[in-house]
Amino acid sequence: MKFIDAEKKSFFNQVKEKSGQPIELCYQCQKCASGCIATSYADYYPNEIIRLVQFGHKDRVLGCSSIWICSSCETCGARCPNGINIAEVMDALKEMSIHEGKVKEKNINLFHNVFLGSVKSFGRVHEGSMMAIYKLKSGDLMSDLDVGFEMFKKGKMPLLPHRVKAKGKLKNIFFSTNGHGSCNGHGPANKKDQH
Secondary structure, eight states: OOOSOHHHHHHHHHHHHHHTOOGGGOOOOOHHHHHOTTTTTOSSOHHHHHHHHHTTOHHHHHTOSHHHHOOOOOHHHHHOTTOOOHHHHHHHHHHHHHHHTOOSOHHHHHHHHHHHHHHHHHSSOOHHHHHHHHHHHHSOOSTTHHHHHHHHHTTSSOSSOOOOSOHHHHHHHHHHHTTTTSSTTSSOOOGGGGO
């Protein structure tokens, strides 16, 4: 792609390299957007995110909600006629947004970090402690309290966490991603580092 502005070209190249996706091949057919489950909550459709990246609009992309609302269901990538895995692009953009300090959906990022912290501590998610930590850190103490209590009454949220036997292997996974494209060991890792 041709760019007039070197900074815009640099952003495009960073996203392309970090995601490992041929984003220059997107010709805006909108098949990704027509299958996306999050479009009613997002500020940009998946094809619009790709177009903004193609045009080098770094601040608009890294500061938007869409990259955080994406659930990485990969429907968009399955529908793409050019084989662009947009979920990989979204992960790269999330990582860049954290690095640049432009996270718009702070509670989504917080939930992600608390979730991974629970897995790191116990070898699997312990819903009770994870939700308690999330609620305290987010300041949203009262919403969903009734749902949590019902889950507890039905035995779906145990007081004590279950631990896994191969915790050493799990620690190695966290250690191997820490500092190699991950966000403080808690964010989406660079896909190239996983292979």
